[in-house]
Amino acid sequence: MPDSLLEALEIIKQYSQNDETNVFRCGFFCGSTPLSLKSMVHANLCVALKDRRVELSEGMYGDLLGSLLRELTEGVSLDCIIVVIEWEDLDPRLGLRAQAGWLSPYEDMLSSFRSKCALFLRYLKALAERMPVVVSLPSLPLLPLHFSVRRQANDWKAGIKKEIALFAMELVAVSTIRMLDVDILSEEASFFDRYSAESDLAYGFPYTLDFAIIFARHLAALAVPPRPLKGIIVDLDDTLWKGILGEDGAEGVTWDLEHGSHMHGVFQLFLQSLAKTGVLIAVASKNDPVRVEELFKKRSMLLERNAFFPLMAGWEVKSHSVQKILLMWNVHADAVAFVDDSPLEVEEVRKGVPELRCFLFPKQKPGAILKLIFELRDLFGKEFVSHEDALRLESIKHGAEITEQLASSEEGYEDFLREIKPKLTLFNQAGVFDKRAFELINKTNQFNMNGLRCSEHEWKTVVERESGFVFVASYEDKFGPLGKIAVIAGHCDKKRFVVTHWVMSCRAFGRRIEYCMLAFLFKKLSIEKVCFHYIPTDRNGPFKEFLTTLECSEKNSWDIQRDIFMERAPILYHDVEEEI
Amino acid sequence: MKIKERLIRCFAAVFSEREEKTIPFLEVGNTKEWDSLAFVMLMNVVQQEFSIEIPIGELEQMNSFEKFLQKVELLVKEVEK
Numbered sequence: 001m002p003d004s005l006l007e008a009l010e011i012i013k014q015y016s017q018n019d020e021t022n023v024f025r026c027g028f029f030c031g032s033t034p035l036s037l038k039s040m041v042h043a044n045l046c047v048a049l050k051d052r053r054v055e056l057s058e059g060m061y062g063d064l065l066g067s068l069l070r071e072l073t074e075g076v077s078l079d080c081i082i083v084v085i086e087w088e089d090l091d092p093r094l095g096l097r098a099q100a101g102w103l104s105p106y107e108d109m110l111s112s113f114r115s116k117c118a119l120f121l122r123y124l125k126a127l128a129e130r131m132p133v134v135v136s137l138p139s140l141p142l143l144p145l146h147f148s149v150r151r152q153a154n155d156w157k158a159g160i161k162k163e164i165a166l167f168a169m170e171l172v173a174v175s176t177i178r179m180l181d182v183d184i185l186s187e188e189a190s191f192f193d194r195y196s197a198e199s200d201l202a203y204g205f206p207y208t209l210d211f212a213i214i215f216a217r218h219l220a221a222l223a224v225p226p227r228p229l230k231g232i233i234v235d236l237d238d239t240l241w242k243g244i245l246g247e248d249g250a251e252g253v254t255w256d257l258e259h260g261s262h263m264h265g266v267f268q269l270f271l272q273s274l275a276k277t278g279v280l281i282a283v284a285s286k287n288d289p290v291r292v293e294e295l296f297k298k299r300s301m302l303l304e305r306n307a308f309f310p311l312m313a314g315w316e317v318k319s320h321s322v323q324k325i326l327l328m329w330n331v332h333a334d335a336v337a338f339v340d341d342s343p344l345e346v347e348e349v350r351k352g353v354p355e356l357r358c359f360l361f362p363k364q365k366p367g368a369i370l371k372l373i374f375e376l377r378d379l380f381g382k383e384f385v386s387h388e389d390a391l392r393l394e395s396i397k398h399g400a401e402i403t404e405q406l407a408s409s410e411e412g413y414e415d416f417l418r419e420i421k422p423k424l425t426l427f428n429q430a431g432v433f434d435k436r437a438f439e440l441i442n443k444t445n446q447f448n449m450n451g452l453r454c455s456e457h458e459w460k461t462v463v464e465r466e467s468g469f470v471f472v473a474s475y476e477d478k479f480g481p482l483g484k485i486a487v488i489a490g491h492c493d494k495k496r497f498v499v500t501h502w503v504m505s506c507r508a509f510g511r512r513i514e515y516c517m518l519a520f521l522f523k524k525l526s527i528e529k530v531c532f533h534y535i536p537t538d539r540n541g542p543f544k545e546f547l548t549t550l551e552c553s554e555k556n557s558w559d560i561q562r563d564i565f566m567e568r569a570p571i572l573y574h575d576v577e578e579e580i
Numbered sequence: 581m582k583i584k585e586r587l588i589r590c591f592a593a594v595f596s597e598r599e600e601k602t603i604p605f606l607e608v609g610n611t612k613e614w615d616s617l618a619f620v621m622l623m624n625v626v627q628q629e630f631s632i633e634i635p636i637g638e639l640e641q642m643n644s645f646e647k648f649l650q651k652v653e654l655l656v657k658e659v660e661k
Binding site for chain 2: 004006009010012013016033035036039198202203205209
C-alpha cells in the first residue's frame with residue numbers, strides 16, 4: 001500500500017495501463033476538494049484490485065448532498081461509491097471556512113444538523129439499493145463553538161453526538177452500506193494531527209497529508225475488503241496455556257487470573273469465537289499426543305476440543321505438521337495464520353511455508369497479546385456469518401474421511417459414495433442476488449473455472465442477464481449438510497450452454513458434485529453442448545483436472561457434447577432436486 | 581538521488597502524461613494541465629518527498645520547474661542546517 005503521495009501517483013500511473021475492458025468504477029464524494037485523499041484512495045484501490053483498471057469519479061466541491069442527488073438521478077451504476085461526510089457537510093456553520101457558527105443559536109444548529117442527517121440518510125439508502133456504499137462520518141475535530149470549557153460536556157455537543165449515533169445506527173442496518181468506524185483512526189492519528197487549517201483555508205482540503213494516507217487506506221479497504229483468512233494453526237505450550245505439558249503435567253498448565261495466565265484463557269476464548277464464525281483451527285505442537293488428549297479429557301478448557309481439527313501433536317519438524325494440516329483442510333497457506341511462542345519455531349515455519357502469516361505469541365506480555373488479538377481479529381473479520389460457516393469444520397472432518405476412502409481402493413470408494421446417500425439440491429437463482437453465491441464466486445480458488453472475481457454490481461448483471469441461468473448447489477449426505485457449496489452461471493445460446501462462472505468450495509471435493517451439476521444442466525436445459533470459459537490460473541488446477549477426466553481440452557475449445565459427457569462421467573449416486 | 585532527479589520524479593507523477601525529458605522545461609505557460617489543483621498537488625508531493633514546508637504565499641511565484649528547483653534546494657539546505 002502506498003506510504004506517500006508520490007508513491008500513490010506513480011501507482012495510479014502504472015495501473016492506468018491495465019486492461020480497459022476490466023474496469024472497477026468507483027464514485028468518490030466529499031464536500032471538500034478531494035485532492036490527495038482521492039489520489040490515495042485511488043492508489044489503494046489499484047493495489048487491492050491488482051489487474052483491474054480503476055476509475056474514480058468525483059462530485060462537486062462544496063455540495064456533497066447535491067452531488068449524491070445528481071448521482072441518484074443522473075449517474076450510471078458504479079461498482080462502489082465512497083462518501084466522506086465532515087461536520088460542515090452537515091451544517092456549514094460547523095466548519096472553519098464559514099464564520100457564522102460562532103454566534104449561531106445552538107438549538108438552531110442542532111435542528112438543522114438533524115434534518116441534514118435525515119436527508120443524507122435518505123440519499124445514501126437510495127444509492128445503497130443500486131451499489132455498495134462506503135460511508136465515513138465526521139473524522140475531524142469539532143470546533144469549540146460552545147461557550148463551555150472543552151473538558152466539560154455540554155448539551156449542544158452531546159446532542160450532536162446523539163444525532164450522529166442515530167445516523168450511524170441507521171446506516172449500519174443497511175447491508176450494502178459499509179460504514180467506517182472512525183474510532184480506528186485514533187490508533188494512528190490524534191484529532192489535531194488530522195486537520196490542517198492552513199490547507200482548509202487555502203485550498204478547501206481540510207486534511208493533513210499524513211492523515212489522508214491513513215484515512216484513504218481504511219476507505220479503500222472498505223470499498224474492496226481484503227478476503228478474511230480461513231484458518232489458524234496454534235501451538236499448545238505457553239500459547240494456548242501457560243506451562244509445558246511434558247514437564248508440568250495436565251494439572252500444572254494454567255489459563256487463569258489466579259496463576260498469572262489469564263491472557264492464555266483470553267486467547268482460547270478468542271479462538272473459540274473465531275471457530276463460531278467458521279474459522280478453521282488446528283494445533284501443531286511438539287508434545288506427546290496421548291498426554292495432550294488426556295489433558296483435554298481431564299481439564300475443562302475454554303476452547304473446546306471439538307473446535308479444532310486436526311490436532312497434530314508429535315515430534316516432527318513443525319513446518320511439516322503445518323503442511324499436513326493445510327493438506328487436510330485443503331486450504332492455501334496464504335489464507336492461514338500460525339501462532340507459536342517460540343521464535344525458533346516461528347522462524348522455521350516461516351521458512352518452510354513462506355506464504356503463511358506467522359505470529360510470535362508474546363507470552364507474559366498481556367498488552368502485547370491483546371494487540372495480537374486485535375490484529376488477528378482484523379485478519380479474520382467477516383461482514384456476515386453464513387449458515388455454511390457453521391458447517392465448515394464438520395464438513396472438513398468428513399472430507400478427510402472421504403479422502404481416506406478414496407486413497408484405500410476404487411471399489412471401496414464406490415461403495416462408500418453410494419452408502420453416504422449424497423443429496424444435491426439446485427436452486428435456480430436467475431434474477432436473485434444470493435449473498436452466499438456472491439461470496440463463493442469471490443473466494444473460491446481451486447475449483448474455479450477462470451478465477452474471475454466480481455463486484456456486487458457485476459454479479460447482479462450476471463444474475464439478471466436475459467437468457468441467463470444461475471444455479472446454486474447445496475449438498476448433504478449422511479454425515480450432515482455442507483450447505484451451499486457451488487455456483488454455476490452462464491447463458492443459453494441455441495442448443496448449447498455457455499458457462500461463464502463456475503466455482504465449488506474445496507470442502508465439497510471428492511463427491512462428484514461437479515459431474516452431477518453438469519448432468520443436471522444437460523437434462524434441465526435440454527442442451528447438446530456445454531462450453532466452458534476456462535482460463536488457467538495459478539490455483540485452479542482441480543478444475544483443469546476435472547476437464548481432463550472429461551477429455552475436454554483446448555483442442556475442442558473447452559466444449560463437451562452431451563453424449564461424450566454421459567460416456568465419460570463417473571457413476572453418480574446423488575439424489576438430485578431442483579428448487580425454484 | 582540528486583534533488584533535481586527527485587523533483588523530476590515528483591513532477592512526472594503529477595503531470596503523468598508528460599515525458600520525463602521535457603519536465604525540466606515545464607512552465608505554467610506551456611503546460612495546460614498546470615492548474616490550481618495541480619499546483620496544490622505538486623506542493624503536497626514535493627513537501628512530503630523533501631520533508632520541507634513551502635510557504636503558501638510563495639507558491640504563485642513558483643511557476644516553472646526551474647523555480648521550483650531553486651526553492652526546494654534552498655529549503656532543503658535550510659533544513660540541513
